[in-house]
Amino acid sequence: MQRFFDLLFKYRVFLLFFGLEITSFYFIFKFNSYQSSYFFSTSSYYIAQTIQVNQSIEEYFNLKKINKNLSSENAYLRSLLAIKQAKVQADYQIKDSIRAKSFEFMTAKLVNNSTSRSNNYITINKGKLDGVKPGMGLISTQGVVGKIRNVSDHYSVAYSLLHTMVLVSSKIKKQNAFCTTQWDGFLPSQANLLYLPRHIKVKVGDSVVTTGFNTIYPEGVMIGRVKSIDIKPDETFYKIKLTLSSDFSALSYVYVVKNLEQPEVDSLQNLSLTEKKP
Amino acid sequence: MSLNSLLRLVFTFLFLIALQVLLVRTFVLFHVGFCFVYVGAIFFLPQKTNRMIYIVIAFSLGILMDMFYDSIGIHAAAMTWVAFLRQPIYDLLTPKGSVSENSWISISNMGWRWMILYVSILCFAHHIFLFYIDAGFNNFFFSLLKIIFSTFLSSLAILWIAKISDQKGSENA
Numbered sequence: 001m002q003r004f005f006d007l008l009f010k011y012r013v014f015l016l017f018f019g020l021e022i023t024s025f026y027f028i029f030k031f032n033s034y035q036s037s038y039f040f041s042t043s044s045y046y047i048a049q050t051i052q053v054n055q056s057i058e059e060y061f062n063l064k065k066i067n068k069n070l071s072s073e074n075a076y077l078r079s080l081l082a083i084k085q086a087k088v089q090a091d092y093q094i095k096d097s098i099r100a101k102s103f104e105f106m107t108a109k110l111v112n113n114s115t116s117r118s119n120n121y122i123t124i125n126k127g128k129l130d131g132v133k134p135g136m137g138l139i140s141t142q143g144v145v146g147k148i149r150n151v152s153d154h155y156s157v158a159y160s161l162l163h164t165m166v167l168v169s170s171k172i173k174k175q176n177a178f179c180t181t182q183w184d185g186f187l188p189s190q191a192n193l194l195y196l197p198r199h200i201k202v203k204v205g206d207s208v209v210t211t212g213f214n215t216i217y218p219e220g221v222m223i224g225r226v227k228s229i230d231i232k233p234d235e236t237f238y239k240i241k242l243t244l245s246s247d248f249s250a251l252s253y254v255y256v257v258k259n260l261e262q263p264e265v266d267s268l269q270n271l272s273l274t275e276k277k278p
Numbered sequence: 279m280s281l282n283s284l285l286r287l288v289f290t291f292l293f294l295i296a297l298q299v300l301l302v303r304t305f306v307l308f309h310v311g312f313c314f315v316y317v318g319a320i321f322f323l324p325q326k327t328n329r330m331i332y333i334v335i336a337f338s339l340g341i342l343m344d345m346f347y348d349s350i351g352i353h354a355a356a357m358t359w360v361a362f363l364r365q366p367i368y369d370l371l372t373p374k375g376s377v378s379e380n381s382w383i384s385i386s387n388m389g390w391r392w393m394i395l396y397v398s399i400l401c402f403a404h405h406i407f408l409f410y411i412d413a414g415f416n417n418f419f420f421s422l423l424k425i426i427f428s429t430f431l432s433s434l435a436i437l438w439i440a441k442i443s444d445q446k447g448s449e450n451a
Contacts, residue, residue, distance in 0.1 A: 027351030118413035
């Protein structure tokens with residue numbers, strides 16, 4: 001027994017090292033896939049407060065870009081207003097008032113954003129108290145941005161679209177052909193378009209938008225444009241690169257998407273999944 | 279250990295962490311050059327420090343950084359690894375008896391050549407661990423490119439800090 005303890009003592013440094021490595025890897029595998037780890041993340045209050053100092057320094061250097069984005073957003077909203085007014089003047093009526101409003105948008109400011117790591121996250125300044133819940137979508141005026149991962153009282157952390165595990169249900173707008181968008185881990189300006197079968201005719205420059213199947217994003221939110229197309233004779237699916245429409249390095253304000261019908265859709269789908277065969 | 283030297287050591291330690299969190303955290307050069315200066319915070323601790331304490335400090339520092347990077351565990355794993363490697367690397371670079379055991383790890387005590395090797399080897403060890411855990415082995419060469427660029431940037435920054443916080447003499451002085 002004495003020799004056993006001697007042995008332990010002799011290798012104590014290595015054992016400590018080994019133990020801490022095991023702990024780290026436990027953290028990596030447990031917390032990086034769950035949505036519960038808000039304490040150890042930038043949604044934690046004090047961390048977010050510190051980061052805001054950093055963000056404000058960076059914002060100063062990006063003022064020009066942010067200004068440009070905001071003014072283009074203004075223009076976009078004005079054009080929406082014009083359409084709306086035209087509709088009102090045409091005595092436009094919504095037939096079914098329960099369907100009139102299935103999405104709500106909430107403006108949020110970015111506290112933290114990374115674009116160059118292999119898995120990127122975004123922290124925003126809206127949290128549980130503002131009604132943000134894990135799983136909600138995040139969009140900007142330019143397109144899809146991400147999906148909420150975990151929330152604290154005042155802040156939330158979201159998976160960026162620039163996260164290799166995030167899949168977005170998408171379609172080619174012109175053809176209505178369904179496919180999936182996934183980031184490839186290289187540049188923040190491009191992503192892969194997966195599972196588009198070869199019988200679909202696709203051209204460079206075609207727009208890719210969301211489908212609205214997963215109740216996270218509204219239908220038709222811009223994701224990007226087809227940049228390059230490649231297919232080998234023996235392959236079923238195209239190899240397509242997208243140019244993403246959101247400029248992730250200049251994001252400053254985003255919208256949190258709240259789907260008011262989501263509980264209903266989800267519970268209905270769960271019901272039919274668990275139902276026994278007739 | 280004189281009070282002045284101790285203060286200088288603590289100041290360097292805190293300065294590196296603050297620099298990382300407040301300034302270079304979001305800094306990326308051409309999508310491949312990251313700067314992780316906080317690694318340097320554990321390079322200059324006195325050689326006499328107990329290795330166990332040393333590893334625990336590194337691990338805690340890693341966890342702190344993980345909170346800022348939303349990557350719980352990854353930085354901690356890399357930091358623990360570097361802390362473990364420090365002693366072997368130190369022994370490898372320093373011939374027996376060439377430097378007093380109690381000397382500060384500083385440029386004026388160890389010389390530029392020693393310092394550049396010491397810092398860049400440890401940075402490289404840290405980055406190789408960090409990037410391959412973070413990204414896995416798909417995008418192998420892209421990650422390698424990131425590692426090489428980032429090692430260069432981090433080492434440069436840490437050497438600059440080493441230069442301004444340079445102190446001669448030993449712990450017993």
